[in-house]
Amino acid sequence: MSDKISINKLSLFYGDTQALKKVSFAVRKNSVMALIGPSGCGKSTCLRTINRMNDLIENVRIEGEVMLDGVDVYHPDTDVVMLRKRVGMVFQRPNPFPMSIYDNIAYGPRVHGVKDKTVLDGIVEKSLTGAALWDEVKDRLKQSAMGLSGGQQQRLCIARLLAVDPEVLLMDEPCSALDPISTMKIEELIAELKEKYTIVLVTHNMQQAARVSGETAFFLSGELVECGDTDTIFTRPQDKRTEDYITGRFG
């Protein structure tokens, strides 16, 4: 399988502080890559470089490459709006728009110029189905998304991404605000989504990384310590620091 994302010697500075130190790894197409590591090690920062969400932060300086299908996303010719359509992001806290369930999903396609009602209906159903939410909400599409449970809201946010037909899904601790059942539903969803999309998942929950990812990258203080097959990382990590972290003996 080919590399969908390839990160090469990526360094990132917030002003004078270096948050990423020459990080290199690749994510295969249709796979789930988990980024793990203690708080503040640079997982979210690394994730945000992939769809250039860091551009929104002041004083950020980046060195190195982030290749998407072999093209550097930091190339001056990159259309950032198009990039964020291809590479969508789910956040820690679900952030539905204060509008109906239907309009939440239709929002993106409308922004990208889809007007036809039948086409939008189709996209809404397909996206909600893809996010394993359709059956739960099909009878109340006109109701406000704010009335959904936390877990449903998170799946709605995933459906909202799917509506613009992305290639890569970035998820930053998508279950950290959810109860165990909702967490399990998202994890199952991730397993289904990887058939069509490439997923990079930041998680502070090692068991979650072990359950859902094909590969795992362990970060420490902005450095990528070890990256490899999840089976290997969790049964016989090569680096002592990885071992200490995943066995809970860190610090």
Place this chain on the structure above:
Amino acid sequence: MRQSYEKELETLRQEILRMGGLVSQSIEDAVQSLAKQDEQLAKKVIAGDDAIDQMEVDIEDRCMVLIARQQPMARDLRIIGTGLKITTDLERMGDHAFDIAKVTVRLANQPLIKPLVDIPRMARMAQKMLTDSLEAYMKMDIALAEQVCLADNEVDDLYQQVFRELLTYMMEDPRTIGQATQLIFVGRYLERIADHATNIAEWVIYLVTGQRLRKK
């Protein structure tokens, strides 16, 4: 961090070593009972087998609970995974000690067709392999574990020798067939004990390095 967890992992290792000690004693007693035709000692081995079986069950339960409660990873996971395997190997070795003790009881009132030489030698080797593999487990000593794996060939050779020798006895005098067959079984049990000791040594290597030895 996670002190009680670490303590439980250490207790698991200690329990495995304790079981290993019991099994080792059981093998020694069984072979002694045979060489000295000591029926009392054989009966002690036979009676002791239940305790070994119970230890296996307890160790398995301990491992299952640790998996359920701690979601072990990496080396911790290997301690528990190998714990489950090693306890099975030990239990089988205990069964073979039991089998040998049964032979002692069966041969109790008949003179031996020959003084036992190679069988006690095999027993000493197999037993050393067991104690070395347990020591390797205790100290996480890969070099010692590798030595155990190499020693297995010698036991196999000695078994072939025992087998051929007893076969000649049987051909020369069919009246020895009953006893010689029993003694061949004993050789076979000892050879299996050495195999299990080798397994334990291989698990030690996996436990320490995460790498598997290629099986012959």
